[in-house]
Amino acid sequence: SAVISQKPSRDICQRGTSLTIQCQVDSQVTMMFWYRQQPGQSLTLIATANQGSEATYESGFVIDKFPISRPNLTFSTLTVSNMSPEDSSIYLCSETDRDSYNEQFFGPGTRLTVL
Amino acid sequence: QKEVEQNSGPLSVPEGAIASLNCTYSDRGSQSFFWYRQYSGKSPELIMFIYSNGDKEDGRFTAQLNKASQYVSLLIRDSQPSDSATYLCAVQGAQKLVFGQGTRLTINP
Numbered sequence: 595s596a597v598i599s600q601k602p603s604r605d606i607c608q609r610g611t612s613l614t615i616q617c618q619v620d621s622q623v624t625m626m627f628w629y630r631q632q633p634g635q636s637l638t639l640i641a642t643a644n645q646g647s648e649a650t651y652e653s654g655f656v657i658d659k660f661p662i663s664r665p666n667l668t669f670s671t672l673t674v675s676n677m678s679p680e681d682s683s684i685y686l687c688s689e690t691d692r693d694s695y696n697e698q699f700f701g702p703g704t705r706l707t708v709l
Numbered sequence: 710q711k712e713v714e715q716n717s718g719p720l721s722v723p724e725g726a727i728a729s730l731n732c733t734y735s736d737r738g739s740q741s742f743f744w745y746r747q748y749s750g751k752s753p754e755l756i757m758f759i760y761s762n763g764d765k766e767d768g769r770f771t772a773q774l775n776k777a778s779q780y781v782s783l784l785i786r787d788s789q790p791s792d793s794a795t796y797l798c799a800v801q802g803a804q805k806l807v808f809g810q811g812t813r814l815t816i817n818p
Contacts, residue, residue: 595755627805636797637753637808652805686752696741696801700752 596621596689598701606707607677614673615704617687622667624691627698628660631684643670643687677708712736713800715809724818728785732798732809735779741801742774742781746794747811753797757783788816 597620607613617626626643641649641662649662664670674681684705688698714733722728730744741760745753759765759772759781771784781800785792793816798809 625804636810639805639807642805684752696804696806697743697755697758698799698806699755703752 595697595699596623598687598689598699600685600687600701600704602704603702604705604707606709609678609708611677612673612675613677613706614671615685615687615706617670617672617701619668619689623689624667625689626664626670627688627690628662628670628672629686629688629700631686631703633683637686640672640685643672674706677706679708682706682708712802712807713798713809715796715798715812717810718813719815720812721815721817722788724788724790724816726788728788728792728814728816730783730785730796730798730812730814732781732783732800733779734781734798734800734807736800736802736807737776737779739800739802742772743799743801743806744770744772744781744783745797745799745808746792747797748794785814790816790818792816 599618601616628640629637639652640655641651643664645664661673684703686703688700690698744757746756747753757772759774765772769786773782795811795813797811799806
């Protein structure tokens with residue numbers, strides 16, 4: 595699997611501000627995804643980051659709140675906009691390659707606390 | 710009904726015993742099934758995947774799939790304290806993974 599890095603690893607933000615999380619993969623991958631893991635919960639898919647086009651969002655997530663970019667096959671960003679304490683969570687990016695059986699591999703995550 | 714269901718535990722198993730983790734899913738069209746291990750404060754780590762009915766073994770881990778019963782399990786033989794973690798079952802549907810709530814496993818020395 596590719597090596598995935600995320601920046602920042604953690605941050606503490608004030609409500610009403612925005613944070614952009616970066617996800618970098620060390621090789622070209624077919625698909626990249628963004629997940630949220632709220633405290634004590636499982637993973638919830640936010641969106642699929644599509645290279646060169648708008649992301650595909652899951653029910654309950656909207657572009658205005660979670661804008662996503664994927665300018666190439668190795669990099670994606672997720673912005674958490676106009677944050678509230680309810681956005682406190684771990685945000686994870688993952689990647690998969692169509693040549694596999696759709697195994698997804700995760701980055702180390704970004705732990706976000708909103709005050 | 711949740712798409713992917715797991716017993717949240719905690720499941721407590723003595724060291725050296727077999728730990729059995731179970732998962733059921735609702736989408737009969739699902740083709741690929743995954744087990745992730747997540748240590749506290751860490752991201753999920755893929756440990757097994759299976760796509761055919763039957764058993765798949767990898768070291769101390771065995772994944773079992775029964776598509777007719779819509780049931781996936783993970784067996785961990787000779788459990789070690791380092792196996793203590795939350796185990797997440799994930800099911801592939803429509804090009805995305807759906808995760809269960811996870812089972813917290815504790816191996817007691």
